[in-house]
Amino acid sequence: MSDEVVRIWTEGQVGIMELNHPAVFNCLALAVMEALNAGMRGFEDGEQVRVVLIRSTGKHFCTGADLDEVKGKRSDLDALKHFISYGHGVLRSMENSSLPVVVAVQGLALAGGLELMMAADVAFAGETARLGCQHAQFGLIPGWGGTQRLPRLVGERRALDLMFSARWISAQEAQAWGLVNYVVPDTELHAKAMEYCQTLATRNANGIAMMKKLTVHGLSGNLDHGLALEAAEAPAALMSDNVTEGLNAFQEKRQPNFK
Numbered sequence: 001m002s003d004e005v006v007r008i009w010t011e012g013q014v015g016i017m018e019l020n021h022p023a024v025f026n027c028l029a030l031a032v033m034e035a036l037n038a039g040m041r042g043f044e045d046g047e048q049v050r051v052v053l054i055r056s057t058g059k060h061f062c063t064g065a066d067l068d069e070v071k072g073k074r075s076d077l078d079a080l081k082h083f084i085s086y087g088h089g090v091l092r093s094m095e096n097s098s099l100p101v102v103v104a105v106q107g108l109a110l111a112g113g114l115e116l117m118m119a120a121d122v123a124f125a126g127e128t129a130r131l132g133c134q135h136a137q138f139g140l141i142p143g144w145g146g147t148q149r150l151p152r153l154v155g156e157r158r159a160l161d162l163m164f165s166a167r168w169i170s171a172q173e174a175q176a177w178g179l180v181n182y183v184v185p186d187t188e189l190h191a192k193a194m195e196y197c198q199t200l201a202t203r204n205a206n207g208i209a210m211m212k213k214l215t216v217h218g219l220s221g222n223l224d225h226g227l228a229l230e231a232a233e234a235p236a237a238l239m240s241d242n243v244t245e246g247l248n249a250f251q252e253k254r255q256p257n258f259k
Helices: 030-045 067-073 077-096 112-119 146-154 156-165 171-177 186-200 205-218 223-238 241-251
Strands: 006-011 014-019 051-056 101-105 108-110 122-126 130-132 168-170 182-184
Touching (some): 014 030, 014 186, 030 077, 101 186, 122 171
Parallel strands (some): 014 051, 051 101, 122 182
Antiparallel strands (some): 130 168
16 A cells, blocks of 8 residues: 555546545545645646546545644644644635545545535545534534535534534435535445546536636625626636537537537
């Protein structure tokens, strides 16, 4: 097995980042967050990758932050602040990336693992996966966006219930709540997520980047703010060469070949 805490490679136009420390349930140490950040920057700086897939080795996706590392930093406020703020920055950069980010979750996705999953754009879960915001069980609070992303995805009451109770929910319940998009057989998880990523890689990359940008930034304000952003960007986007190719493909009853 590789000694890398995160394995990073490409398959075609899909960039893959794989958490690779199953002995500690792929917990998120600072080194892991640094590797994820470097991987995203590398994919964005290159021209090959059209979509990013985050997955993990072992039985569980990720059970949260490395609490041994957190405990060790509690005597140094500056180090603790850096640990929290760096994680915030990594997850926010995934949301703001021009690349779509897909995550595949098996086993447990808890606390920081749930926060990582929520920062992705599309989530797959194995049918036996379980998800939870477990911070309250140990007297903690979410530190990487859990109090903000969770209610935006599932609503205030459900979010507060998960945070207060620290209970785990099934993949099926998570899908019903809108916390994950797809629930698939455990044995097919990585294949199904990869198939989805390969489909996204055939789409108009500029169009996907713009849709993601408008959605993320539109949600930061009210409906009028978001509609104004869309109205401002749509005309120029419709003048692009890829839109010409898409319209020609529609008229010619073929699949488009986007640049």
